[in-house]
Amino acid sequence: MPFFGRFSRGELRLHRIEAFSDGVFAIVVTLLVLELAVPLLKDHDSASELAHQLRELLPKFLSWLISFIIVCKFWLNHHHILGLARHANYAMVWLNSIFLMSQSFVPFPTAMMGEFPTNPLAVSFFGVVMAINTLLFIALHLYIMRRLLKPELEGGQDPHIVAKSMVGPLSYLLGAAVAWVSSHAAFVIYMLKPLFFIVPPKWHGIRE
Amino acid sequence: MPFFGRFSRGELRLHRIEAFSDGVFAIVVTLLVLELAVPLLKDHDSASELAHQLRELLPKFLSWLISFIIVCKFWLNHHHILGLARHANYAMVWLNSIFLMSQSFVPFPTAMMGEFPTNPLAVSFFGVVMAINTLLFIALHLYIMRRLLKPELEGGQDPHIVAKSMVGPLSYLLGAAVAWVSSHAAFVIYMLKPLFFIVPPKWHGIRE
Amino acid sequence: MPFFGRFSRGELRLHRIEAFSDGVFAIVVTLLVLELAVPLLKDHDSASELAHQLRELLPKFLSWLISFIIVCKFWLNHHHILGLARHANYAMVWLNSIFLMSQSFVPFPTAMMGEFPTNPLAVSFFGVVMAINTLLFIALHLYIMRRLLKPELEGGQDPHIVAKSMVGPLSYLLGAAVAWVSSHAAFVIYMLKPLFFIVPPKWHGIRE
Amino acid sequence: MPFFGRFSRGELRLHRIEAFSDGVFAIVVTLLVLELAVPLLKDHDSASELAHQLRELLPKFLSWLISFIIVCKFWLNHHHILGLARHANYAMVWLNSIFLMSQSFVPFPTAMMGEFPTNPLAVSFFGVVMAINTLLFIALHLYIMRRLLKPELEGGQDPHIVAKSMVGPLSYLLGAAVAWVSSHAAFVIYMLKPLFFIVPPKWHGIRE
Numbered sequence: 001m002p003f004f005g006r007f008s009r010g011e012l013r014l015h016r017i018e019a020f021s022d023g024v025f026a027i028v029v030t031l032l033v034l035e036l037a038v039p040l041l042k043d044h045d046s047a048s049e050l051a052h053q054l055r056e057l058l059p060k061f062l063s064w065l066i067s068f069i070i071v072c073k074f075w076l077n078h079h080h081i082l083g084l085a086r087h088a089n090y091a092m093v094w095l096n097s098i099f100l101m102s103q104s105f106v107p108f109p110t111a112m113m114g115e116f117p118t119n120p121l122a123v124s125f126f127g128v129v130m131a132i133n134t135l136l137f138i139a140l141h142l143y144i145m146r147r148l149l150k151p152e153l154e155g156g157q158d159p160h161i162v163a164k165s166m167v168g169p170l171s172y173l174l175g176a177a178v179a180w181v182s183s184h185a186a187f188v189i190y191m192l193k194p195l196f197f198i199v200p201p202k203w204h205g206i207r208e
Numbered sequence: 209m210p211f212f213g214r215f216s217r218g219e220l221r222l223h224r225i226e227a228f229s230d231g232v233f234a235i236v237v238t239l240l241v242l243e244l245a246v247p248l249l250k251d252h253d254s255a256s257e258l259a260h261q262l263r264e265l266l267p268k269f270l271s272w273l274i275s276f277i278i279v280c281k282f283w284l285n286h287h288h289i290l291g292l293a294r295h296a297n298y299a300m301v302w303l304n305s306i307f308l309m310s311q312s313f314v315p316f317p318t319a320m321m322g323e324f325p326t327n328p329l330a331v332s333f334f335g336v337v338m339a340i341n342t343l344l345f346i347a348l349h350l351y352i353m354r355r356l357l358k359p360e361l362e363g364g365q366d367p368h369i370v371a372k373s374m375v376g377p378l379s380y381l382l383g384a385a386v387a388w389v390s391s392h393a394a395f396v397i398y399m400l401k402p403l404f405f406i407v408p409p410k411w412h413g414i415r416e
Numbered sequence: 417m418p419f420f421g422r423f424s425r426g427e428l429r430l431h432r433i434e435a436f437s438d439g440v441f442a443i444v445v446t447l448l449v450l451e452l453a454v455p456l457l458k459d460h461d462s463a464s465e466l467a468h469q470l471r472e473l474l475p476k477f478l479s480w481l482i483s484f485i486i487v488c489k490f491w492l493n494h495h496h497i498l499g500l501a502r503h504a505n506y507a508m509v510w511l512n513s514i515f516l517m518s519q520s521f522v523p524f525p526t527a528m529m530g531e532f533p534t535n536p537l538a539v540s541f542f543g544v545v546m547a548i549n550t551l552l553f554i555a556l557h558l559y560i561m562r563r564l565l566k567p568e569l570e571g572g573q574d575p576h577i578v579a580k581s582m583v584g585p586l587s588y589l590l591g592a593a594v595a596w597v598s599s600h601a602a603f604v605i606y607m608l609k610p611l612f613f614i615v616p617p618k619w620h621g622i623r624e
Numbered sequence: 625m626p627f628f629g630r631f632s633r634g635e636l637r638l639h640r641i642e643a644f645s646d647g648v649f650a651i652v653v654t655l656l657v658l659e660l661a662v663p664l665l666k667d668h669d670s671a672s673e674l675a676h677q678l679r680e681l682l683p684k685f686l687s688w689l690i691s692f693i694i695v696c697k698f699w700l701n702h703h704h705i706l707g708l709a710r711h712a713n714y715a716m717v718w719l720n721s722i723f724l725m726s727q728s729f730v731p732f733p734t735a736m737m738g739e740f741p742t743n744p745l746a747v748s749f750f751g752v753v754m755a756i757n758t759l760l761f762i763a764l765h766l767y768i769m770r771r772l773l774k775p776e777l778e779g780g781q782d783p784h785i786v787a788k789s790m791v792g793p794l795s796y797l798l799g800a801a802v803a804w805v806s807s808h809a810a811f812v813i814y815m816l817k818p819l820f821f822i823v824p825p826k827w828h829g830i831r832e
């Protein structure tokens with residue numbers, strides 16, 4: 001396979017991949033706040049009108065909070081799996097880029113869920129996007145483990161890690177399904193999900 | 209406590225935590241300017257109409273200025289406390305992420321205070337958000353000092369540092385309270401506050 | 417030529433040029449999503465109305481996808497060519513800055529093509545901008561190869577690389593021309609183009 | 625002077641100051657494009673209507689171009705002067721932060737000049753902001769030369785560098801004054817100004 005073979009060539013510098021990825025993660029989490037538009041007030045000086053308007057923004061605050069925690073968790077796990085690689089190659093760069101594309105998309109479903117918190121499609125769409133993000137992350141993880149693992153880590157990886165990782169997309173898909181019955185329940189699932197595996201399940205104390 | 213114990217595991221690379229944090233700080237301070245919308249003019253060529261509109265933007269300029277200085281000060285102190293840590297672990301990463309979440313929220317209260325500078329809730333809300341930011345920062349600082357301090361710095365830290373740090377949130381809460389009486393006075397407190405402790409109180413001349 | 421001579425002076429630190437460039441690339445790809453505005457709904461809870469509105473957004477999703485892949489490819493190739501340079505000088509910094517200027521412009525033609533996907537000028541404009549981006553990238557590549565190439569890489573570079581690179585701008589210009597006949601065909605060309613040379617044609621396994 | 629004395633204490637890590645600064649520079653240049661809003665069209669498919677609208681955007685393109693080049697030049701010179709410092713201290717961090725504040729403000733006058741290119745105040749304001757930016761940059765430069773210069777560079781710096789640097793703010797102020805007579809002439813001055821000293825006048829070939 002000469003075409004696919006080219007993708008495993010090349011030894012790219014991990015530090016620029018990390019810099020680019022860290023940039024994307026940092027911008028995504030910070031852009032999320034732009035969805036929180038300052039409310040319009042009839043009486044600019046009325047504290048009670050503003051308090052009322054801020055209560056109306058509650059679903060947007062919640063969407064912002066959920067997405068922020070999820071993206072931070074992806075960042076932490078990304079940090080973890082890049083630490084497993086001995087170097088980078090083209091296949092990894094493209095898997096990473098496609099994963100980052102799905103990360104950079106996050107502000108859109110977040111804004112939509114915040115705008116229409118009782119619309120089943122809006123709430124469900126958020127879960128589907130997060131499931132896809134997790135699947136793309138798993139693909140990157142798998143590739144690094146199979147092709148780029150540091151020799152000193154061989155054998156130390158949990159062979160069931162991928163099966164266990166599938167809990168992630170399945171939870172998001174569960175939330176996406178539940179959204180058609182109760183959007184409140186879906187919000188609860190999206191909030192609870194990141195609390196599992198908040199710490200990567202196996203860490204080998206590598207410091208570089 | 210096997211659950212909480214996991215958080216103190218792991219030795220993460222400080223440089224990626226710094227890169228991610230620096231990204232968030234840089235984006236927050238730069239996004240602040242987006243709240244300064246170009247005014248609408250009836251006569252596009254009228255300098256006097258534009259001058260009048262720019263005077264109307266004064267509270268927005270002031271909010272922008274205050275937030276910029278505050279976020280820069282957080283960045284400087286963040287730089288300081290990360291220099292105290294020998295490495296990172298999960299608990300620190302999550303404390304850092306939650307602190308960064310509160311930092312990335314800053315553009316919202318800044319915009320609201322700039323839009324409604326005489327609304328007591330808007331001005332007060334700003335102070336409360338900054339108090340929470342400071343408390344989250346203190347939590348991160350404390351954790352690093354207690355669990356991750358470089359061995360060579362042991363004993364050299366001011367034992368009263370946390371008590372002294374509480375001046376920060378208390379000043380912001382004072383401003384938040386004063387806002388209900390006079391928003392002008394609250395602006396003055398928010399402007400003066402960062403001038404205290406503009407230099408971290410104890411610095412050990414560590415260069416890495 | 418004392419004026420032009422000054423540009424080849426100076427040995428600048430490559431790591432700050434990479435940091436600045438990585439920042440611009442990361443922000444460009446992440447800003448692209450801001451064009452995906454949350455649709456307005458008459459009935460906030462209607463899944464079918466939202467589904468209809470999301471289908472209307474399809475050209476915007478497509479434009480976003482195309483630009484994301486193109487910018488990632490530029491980032492990857494940029495990573496490659498900066499790895500060929502032994503250091504930086506002023507001429508290189510300015511060629512790099514002008515290239516980054518054209519990269520930072522990408523969100524505008526992307527938004528315009530997404531907004532008016534059947535307007536021949538909008539679709540054509542996108543191709544012209546991408547052709548200019550590619551030409552500016554080739555200029556930077558050429559300059560590095562002729563003036564700043566690492567001594568150990570001399571002779572190992574493909575002498576036909578620039579002629580081959582011209583396939584890039586020509587493909588985009590082809591798309592720009594085709595847009596006046598069929599915007600669908602132009603979209604297809606823009607989508608297929610980055611799939612060629614997705615891996616830089618010659619890579620020497622340099623790891624730094 | 626115990627208060628001011630504290631500012632010259634501390635040895636901060638230059639790499640985080642560079643990372644934060646590079647982040648701000650990169651975001652400023654990339655945010656500039658957000659001012660280029662996609663025009664509204666009555667007939668979405670009309671190339672001639674879009675062509676007309678794009679011609680109307682010409683002053684915005686020009687403002688964007690001018691600011692992009694100016695900010696890149698500041699970045700390059702910033703890169704140069706930080707290379708002169710042996711380490712950082714608090715005074716330098718604050719001078720740097722205030723300079724970055726004025727840099728992050730640039731999108732506002734840029735947008736205003738693009739929106740009202742024939743309004744003398746709008747065009748003049750741009751020049752004044754750039755003059756202030758240059759003065760703050762000179763202050764940072766002076767401080768580094770006087771207090772933080774690397775020992776090996778002592779004596780090698782041009783003693784007239786600051787007098788020469790004053791050409792910068794004076795040119796911008798000239799443009800700001802000319803704007804009241806002819807905004808076209810002011811645009812020309814703003815465009816020509818960065819072409820002087822496009823290369824820092826003295827460079828010692830330091831590579832780190």
